[in-house]
Amino acid sequence: MTKWSRFNVASVALGFAFLYLPIVLLVVFSFNESRLVTVWAGFSTKWYVSLFNNQGLMDAAWVTIRVALLSATIATVLGTMAALSLVRFTRFRGRMLFSGMVYAPLVMPEVITGLSLLLLFVAIGFDRGFWTVTLAHITLTMCFVAVVVQSRLLSFDRSVEEAALDLGATPLRTFFEVTLPIIAPAVFSGWVLAFTLSLDDLVIASFTSGPGATTLPMKIYSQVRLGVTPEINAACTLLIALVTVGVVIASIVTKRREVQRQRDEHAAFAGG
């Protein structure tokens, strides 16, 4: 182990403070007794109670969760399909263009994605609301799923699929009985990523949402303009908790597979 110099300790502390101090403050003040968000007046969970009684916020939360579940699921299906075709059909015409187009939304400014989707929905006369937000989130998150699944597929041994075909499994059964179970952890990680991205998106939702489909980030943002209340702090804390749990689950799934694999290989050598 290298020794930690004071400088190292200081720079790590500073870095973490920069990243997490605002969040810690927010979480701490969500348990504040006082209505004032910057003056500590003792511990209380009353803002959580009042949050659950705030119909507006609860409705927004419910919309957000429905949008996130639905869009993450559809984006996972589409993203996995895109990843499969990108990795498997390496020589179809326009593959470069296709892969570029799948990844473009990763770097596209959200404002542009949001605006272009808005223009599209207006042009085709699609009433804005729950479905437009969901569609927009599918567009946004699909490419993230594709990236995650594609990196798994690149190290996938094709002969395993050929073995399944050889043993009499149709291509469809091969996919569901062999390919999918093997890439499942990556697909699941992709889903969790898509879910959390959808959960905390503000920009695209603002462009594509309509009346009756206000998401939680939108609601929070609009309320903050009228002044921050501890209720909002409480809502944000719950959102942070949800996202953290999602990210932790995704990384544990990935990590556990790795550890399991290493342990199995160890056992194989020891067992002879």
Place this chain on the structure above:
Amino acid sequence: MKSLGNIRRSFAPWADPDSKPFISFKNITKKFGDFTAVDNLTLDIYHREFFALLGASGCGKSTLLRMLAGFERPTSGEIILDGQDIAGIPPYRRPVNMMFQSYALFPHMTVESNIGFGLRQDGMPKAEIAERVRQMLKLVKLEQFARRKPQQLSGGQRQRVALARSLAKRPKVLLLDEPLGALDKKLREETQFELMDLQQELGLTFVVVTHDQEEAMTMADRIAVMSHGNVIQVATPAEIYEAPNSRFVADFIGDVNILEGKVKAAGNGRIEIAGDDFTVRTVGDAAPAIGTGAAFAIRPEKLKVSRAAPADAAINASEGEIWDIAYLGDMTVFHVRLPSGKVVKTSMLNAQREVENPIGYDEKVWVSFAETAGVVLKD
């Protein structure tokens, strides 16, 4: 049990003009883009044959096997299996199974489920599947590993799971792509004999791909020696070794000395070739034109090294000088330099533990061989 040797000796359907081939490759060509991996290849394989495709890496062996399994489509030509053209049949409906070089076990299934996978695809009743899986586990001696995952097995055990899985459906033909390539030498040799016994016991047709000539010689009834997408010679191991049809085959299988010369006389089943060191008098049906160049191939163990000139004047002989000696335990290899400067390789079995006054470096010796000891190559 009847000895393997006896069954083997009497098994020669390829020599019988009435027997029909079980698998026929007819003018098969396979191109990957501009690259020709298999080039107008024609080959017959018979029922219950243990057939080996032998050749250097990249000569198209796996491609040929994969066309039979259905993973590659021939660019032209047809493949007949049991009287049926299988061109349009997808891999999952072909009555052949393949054992993959990488084993390709399903990592998310136990050994049992791996072996039962093909049976489940056929919709076999559960009880029957369990029974068949049990048989297969017994066959490959892995009963106590049924519940393990492939990652929890050693290389040799994985190889046996792969074998059991490919045999579970009782395919008409089993294809094996370098089945023993990943095993160490000792295990490989044991497994070669196990595979032979298994093939006899189950009465299946095996087509095995290998780049290891010893492996092919050990296991196969017949060997096809391949090079650059072509079959150069198809014959039994003994024929391939003793009567190679070409310089390539002679060189590829085992060690060989090639003596060059010009045809001096030919006819009545005899050929005489005048070379620099020897005038080779040998037997052969071919009657090459007098004066054309010819090559005579002879294996090291068929050359005799002696201090005294051979008594029989009819025998082929030349003087030489010991150039190098390598003691290998079971035999000793001498490199002998002939008067023309050509060095030939000879080997002598060490039948005794000690030899009085062994032949040493720089000694003058005679190299000789009988007239039936080698063959005239056709190209």
